[in-house]
Amino acid sequence: MKKSVILRRVVAVGLLLIFILYMLQRLLVPKYITGIVEGAFVAEYYREPDKNFDVIFVGDCEVYENFSPAELWKEYGIHSYIRGSAQQYIWQSYYLLEDTLRFHKPEVVVFNIQSLQYDESQSEAYNRMTLEGMQWSPAKVGSIRASMTEGEHFLDYVFPILRYHDRWKELTADDVKYMFKTEPVTYNGYYMRTDVLAAGDIPEGRPLENYDFGDKAWEYMDKIRALCEENDIQLVMVKAPSLYPYWYPEYEEQVEAYAAKYDLPYYNFLELQEETGVDYSTDTYDGGLHMNLSGAKKLSHYIGPILLENGAADRRDDAALSRIWDEKLVRYEEAASKKE
């Protein structure tokens, strides 16, 4: 047989195989539309029509459930986005920030310091929920490398079919329906919950052997600060008013010392209950771990002026942006009223 014929056949088979693999991969990867939706958050950012956000929040559930960009726009005209994901580790926050800077430079970055307590990634599932949604860039590569737990392989992130091949057992109609396009599940990164579960008695944290944050956590805290400084961005550190996991006074001391050392604004909302008006009997949907919409409104109302003070602007006079927000608000209000 002629070499050219062999070559043509090999190329044809190769292309067909690539096409089949692509289709299978689209089918098998989780869509995060129902059930665990947190895996969809990171990817939604790239669909934003105007990424020129003044404020970017990075962090875990303590940002994406506690602050509402729609409320910030409505009340203060602040154009913001939350790049949050479930149990986002500090190195992932750093790389998400690096990723964000590929598109625009915000005036303010709000970082939730809860993740300082982790010095290693805790689970592959959480890694996936943050990393998979990122577009490929050096930031994503760095984030994967910094995040991988034992037994994870970089190649599995490059070809997710290698990770999710076993999902054939749990495929549903949604996997076919959302093979190529999914619906947004957040509102500029905010994950809306309107149900209420009042906080009960939260026990004191059990004593730890060591309260010091780890080297890796501090390394990335420094990196976030340095990245903000290099880009002339004001970094604001916050601790959300989550009653659990327990926030130890020893943790607080370390964060306060760091904020004081580098002259960074730091707000611990656990200590600002009176000022924010958070009511743990009505403003949380899971017994004090996260805020519901009512709680998120209160926190947004409180943080708005802080953001304006630190460089964010009221952009309601920007007609094009207002049009975008008008559309967003329709969806936001609809969802809020439906859930209520």
Next chain:
Amino acid sequence: MLFTSYAFIGFVLVLLVLYYAVPRRFQKLILFVGNVCFYVMSGWTNLIFMGITILSTYGAARWIGNNIDAQKAYVKAHKEELSREEKKAYKAKEKKKRKLIAALAVILNVALLALVKFPNRIFLFLMPMGISFYTLMSLGYLLDVYWEKQKPEKSLFRFALFVSFFPQLVQGPISRFKDLSESLYAEHALDWKNIYYGFVRVLWGFFKKLVIADRLSVVIATISGDFDTYNGAYIFLEMFLYTIQLYADFSGGIDITIGVAQMLGVEMAENFIRPYFSKSLKEYWRRWHITMSTWFRDYLFYPISITKTMQNFSKFLRAHFGDYIGKRLPVYVASFIVWFVTGIWHGTTSNFIVWGLVNYVILMISEELEPAYAAFHEKCIPAEAKGWRVFMVLRTFTMLCFLKLFDCYQSAGEVFRAYGSAFTFAKLDELVHGGWLQLGMSLADYVVVAIGSVVILTVSLIQRPESVRDQLSRKPFALQAGVVMALFLVTLIFGAYGMGYDASQFIYNRF
């Protein structure tokens, strides 16, 4: 390095590119460097053990070869001067020296193997990969040289290449120097047929290993790991599934080994010929792990059988108990030693030793009953009757299911306890009413295993006259491409690998 790891796939790809990209005279060097890299990635201390084996067997074989040459030259040079008795005495003296050297090398290597095999705190930790396989390969070579069946290899580099050839280090086969060396030392042009055939064979191995063996490993580990919970009827399920798992695992690994070697242009010995179609245990051992069985036959059974002690023992028996006993008993003694050693080679715990002896007992009883079988076939059912053959295959398979249970537990006592428990049929109700779905495999997994096993069975039947790859090569291109692509995709999707699955070592890797 696991055969089923990304690292191994990457390693083979890089090696193949380099192997065919360099001038052919450097192919052996590339392969040798590849062998060393492969071995070092599994632990650099492994190299020390292998180095000792290579140097000792190479050195001993060279010395023996030189001694034989010197002896021949001396006898030729002094043909006229030496009397027949003097020649005989000289040869006997030289042979004694050779025997001593061979014995020292054998003892050294067996001692090394024993050192890492016998449970101990230090060396078990070091357990060099493939030591059981390359030790037998090296000793087989040395004994062939000693028996003058094989000329010693002059080049240390070439001999080291033979011993360290990486595909066989994981779980064999136990190659013979005369079989492997020719294609191993040859220079190979890029042959697309070899690449394609080798690739398909590797793919087939991955299918067996990932889709069936590794999926089943969860169930086997669950049952054997908790006897208090999983006993009674669960043991029957364990026996049956482990028998499937072991074949898929071991033959899958050998498929990968032979396939990778074929892509490099190297021909390796087959290790299986549809073993579960055997009609007796004796036939099974001619079709299962063939290179091990023939190694023990050629390098242990035959040499023991022809020792002076055994000859004298036979004479004594013939004189005192007649010809039948005189002929049979020495065979039984030699077989006993072979099966005892075979058991120990697999593992030094009592389950493996007893496993060897149970095999021995069944084989010897079968031997003794052969006249009775012959009479039965003559008077009742002909041995060639299809129904009888099917019955014999099923009977042998059932027997193998029982025998393979020895692999699943840590001691012979535990195995016999499991047998005893199985025949109480306790927990049968629990097993049938959902218990089988609580063992780490879902219904979908069982369906995959069942379909996969049927595919293996079908391929075994199809390949009787000719290899499936040869048959497929005559079909239209679209069909060939479809089959190979389907095999690839099925393995990719239904393979039990990645997060959520523990990477299972090949079972024979631990022997």
